[in-house]
Amino acid sequence: MNRERAAALGREPHGSSDDPDLLDFSANANPEVPEGVERAYRAAFEAARTYPPEPPEAFRRAAADYVDCDPEQVVPTPGGLAAIRAAVALAVDEGDTALLPAPSFGEYAREVRLRGGEPAFVDAERVLDADPSGHALAVVCTPNNPTGTAYDRDALLAFAERCRAAGAVLLVDEAFLGFTERASLAGSDGVVVARALTKLFGLPGIRTGFAVATGDLGAALRGARRTWNLSAPALATGEFCLRQDEFVRETRERVRRERERLRDALAERYDVAPSEAPFLLLDVGDRDVDRVIERARERGVAVRDARSFRGLDAHVRVAVRRPAENDRLLAALGVGGGGAGEGGSDGDGGVESDV
Missing domain, CATH: 3.40.640.10 (Type I PLP-dependent aspartate aminotransferase-like (Major domain))
Known part of the structure; x- marks a missing residue:
C-alpha cells in the first residue's frame, strides 16, 4: 500500500446518526437484536x-x-x-x-x-x-x-x-x-x-x-x-x-411486511426502487434533496443522503425499522395520515409542500 496514496484518499460517507434526538433511518442495521x-x-x-x-x-x-x-x-x-x-x-x-x-x-x-x-x-x-x-x-x-x-x-x-x-x-x-x-x-x-x-x-x-x-x-x-x-x-x-434461526425468520418476515407497506405509502409521493433489502431508495424528483433531509430532521428523523453514491443526484435512502417507527418516517416525509407535505399539516397549522 502506497503511503502518499493512502494519505490522499478521503473517507467514504456512510449512514448512521449519533444524535440521540433523531430516529435513525440513515443506517440499515436491524433495530432488534437476538434475545440473549x-x-x-x-x-x-x-x-x-x-x-x-x-x-x-x-x-x-x-x-x-x-x-x-x-x-x-x-x-x-x-x-x-x-x-x-x-x-x-x-x-x-x-x-x-x-x-x-x-x-x-x-x-x-x-x-x-x-x-x-x-x-x-x-x-x-x-x-x-x-x-x-x-x-x-x-x-x-x-x-x-x-x-x-x-x-x-x-x-x-x-x-x-x-x-x-x-x-x-x-x-x-x-x-x-x-x-x-x-x-x-x-x-x-x-x-x-x-x-x-x-x-x-x-x-x-x-x-x-x-x-x-x-x-x-x-x-x-x-x-x-x-x-x-x-x-x-x-x-x-x-x-x-x-x-x-428463529430470530432470522422473524426478522425477514417483519422487514418484508414493513418494506412493502412503506413502499406502497412512499410511492404516493416518490419514485421508489424495488428492493429485497432492509432499505428503500427514493428518487425525490424535482424536490431539493437538502430540504427533504432537513425537514425530516426537523421532525426527528435522519435519512441517508444518497447523492454520495455514484450516479445518484436526487435520492435519499431510508431503512426499514419497526412499525411505529416506520409511521414516524412516513409522517416526516409527508406521507400517511396527518403527515406533513402537500395537503398535510406540519403540526403547527401550516402546510408544507417541499418534502
Whole structure:
C-alpha cells in the first residue's frame, strides 16, 4: 500500500446518526437484536482475559452452518469491510482494474484505489452481463446497496464461471443477503463471499464478520489473516447470533411486511426502487434533496443522503425499522395520515409542500 496514496484518499460517507434526538433511518442495521445476545457478550469477559482460540473453530463452525459451507473455508474477520479489504488486497495489484457496480457501496472503489488499482464502473442493474476479461477483480453486492436489487443465484453462478475463465476474482458482498431467502454463494470456486453481523443482527459496533473462499484463494485469505483478529466477545456473540434461526425468520418476515407497506405509502409521493433489502431508495424528483433531509430532521428523523453514491443526484435512502417507527418516517416525509407535505399539516397549522 502506497503511503502518499493512502494519505490522499478521503473517507467514504456512510449512514448512521449519533444524535440521540433523531430516529435513525440513515443506517440499515436491524433495530432488534437476538434475545440473549447481551448475556453471551458479558459471559465472554472471563474468556477475554486470555487470547482467543486460534483458529477460532467454534465460530467457524457456526458461520459454516449459517451459509452452508465447509468450516475450513471460513475466514473470520472484524466485520464485513475487513473481509472486503482482504479480498481486494489479494486480488488487486498496482495498475490493475476492478469491475465495480454503480451505484453501490463506495468502499469497493476506495479499497481498489488503496492498492493502486483503477475502478471500472458498470451499471449495478447490469453488472452480471459485464465482461470480466482484463480485470483482476469483479464485485457484486446482493442485495445491492443502495438500490436493494438482489441477483438470481443461477445468474450469479454463471457470472462466477465467466470470472474464473477470465482469471478475475469475484467478490460477492452478502451484507444484506440474510434478510432474504436466497442462498449464499459461499463455497463457490473463485469466489470470495463477505458476510457480517452488522446488519441482520443489529450489532455494528461488535465488528464481527467473515469471508468464505475455496482452494488457493481460501488458503491465501487464511494465510493473510492476522492472528487473534477477533476479540473473545466478538467471537462469542458472533457464534451465538449465527445460531439464532428463529430470530432470522422473524426478522425477514417483519422487514418484508414493513418494506412493502412503506413502499406502497412512499410511492404516493416518490419514485421508489424495488428492493429485497432492509432499505428503500427514493428518487425525490424535482424536490431539493437538502430540504427533504432537513425537514425530516426537523421532525426527528435522519435519512441517508444518497447523492454520495455514484450516479445518484436526487435520492435519499431510508431503512426499514419497526412499525411505529416506520409511521414516524412516513409522517416526516409527508406521507400517511396527518403527515406533513402537500395537503398535510406540519403540526403547527401550516402546510408544507417541499418534502
